[in-house]
Amino acid sequence: MCSKKTVVVGVTGGIAVYKALDVISSLKKKDLDIHVIMTKNAMEFVTPLSFQSLSQNMVISDMFAEPKAFEIQHISLAKKADLMLIVPATANVIGKVANGIADDMLTTTIMATKAPVVFAPAMNTNMYNNVIVQENIKKLKSLDYKFIPPASGRLACGDIGTGKLADTNTIVETVLTMLYDKKDLVNKKVLVTAGPTISPIDPVRFITNRSTGKMGFAIAEEARDRGADVTLISGPTSLVPPVGVKYIKVETNEEMLRETLNHFEQQDIVVKSAAVADYKPKQYSTTKIKKSESELSIDFIKDTDILKTLGETKKNQILVGFAAESNDLIKNAEAKVRTKNLDYIVANDITSRDTGFASNDNKVTIITKEGKIIPMEKMTKREVARELFNLINT
Ligand SMILES: Cc1cc2nc3c(=O)[nH]c(=O)nc-3n(C[C@H](O)[C@H](O)[C@H](O)COP(=O)(O)O)c2cc1C
Known part of the structure; x- marks a missing residue:
């Protein structure tokens, strides 16, 4: 600190x-x-x-x-x-x-x-x-x-x-x-993804996850305040878009992939904090699925791993991923750094009640591609964002 x-x-x-x-x-x-x-x-x-x-x-x-x-x-x-x-x-x-x-x-x-x-x-x-x-x-x-x-x-x-x-x-x-006002991201382009994505089942139903977008919005605000030109791509959230940031609303994995790839090449730093759906229904029903007496089962297929796609195509961009884990936090996060070609991963334990999803606080461990493991105290999401950019800029 x-x-x-x-x-x-x-x-x-x-x-x-x-x-x-x-x-x-x-x-x-x-x-x-x-x-x-x-x-x-x-x-x-x-x-x-x-x-x-x-x-x-x-x-x-x-x-x-x-x-x-x-x-x-x-x-x-x-x-x-x-x-x-x-x-x-x-x-x-x-x-x-x-x-x-x-x-x-x-x-x-x-x-x-x-x-x-x-x-x-x-x-x-x-x-x-x-x-x-x-x-x-x-x-x-x-x-x-x-x-x-x-x-x-x-x-x-x-x-x-x-x-x-x-x-x-x-x-x-x-x-x-x-x-701690710093202007160390002037002339830098920063892309942040935030929030959940949804996977539609039929015209009225979808599955999603508990992400609120708070972490990604805090990262976008921190990057903006440090002078960066910020693009924020977010899934559905009730948060107010930060002033002075290019804000793009998406819903599905597919839309997030498209918008992220559209902006990826010109970026200096890309922080993927969105909780993107891993699976989507195999079949989308164009009409509302009728309620019946029998049980309903839905087959899911794998959706695109956006972070991995970015890792495979990245040139000079610094790529930061997030790993929300409920077990083997460090082991799983370390593996992601390697398999997804990341520069940093921010790992957080989602089993903690007073941090993680929806909370204003987070308790994370940042792992670098060199294998350095940096455990952080519990702090606000804005402070996590501050520490992350401090690390990127050292
Ligand atoms: C019960 C009570 C509550 C008060 N609440 C406020 C308040 O919330 N905001 C405010 O500007 N003045 C409030 N006042 C008026 C101030 O106490 C008063 O203007 C005082 O001169 C302020 O002095 P100071 O600015 O030197 O502390 C309140 C006064 C009392 C008796």
């Missing part, structure tokens, strides 16, 4: 303040040095003790408290920060920073830092939509302050609308992306 970075978290007095504990706990697990500054009003909601325990650093609040060491704290933390995250960010703190007010430890540190500052606002919908708040956000954005937009939903006050603090995962991902 990368060297330890410092995140200064500003906690302000909103009802979502307790959620900041979860954010800090998650950030701490990412091997970051966390320092918390609380406003006086934030301490009306939660005591500093919880933040102190989770961050493993003293919480700072009072600008005029006697310093424990001879350093001017608002300046030292402002200098130490690689990034400042304000979570939750009240309308008040946004307004103060937008207007150059520095009347407490948090706003003074924000004013004194040269590090990127990101706000995660949370407030009542009417407050959030208030033109003054929106003008303040607009002004701060134009000055290169970043915002993690609040979500919509039922708010603590009972209203329904925009103003809910973004979920922990989104906040943590934004922080990590900003901290």
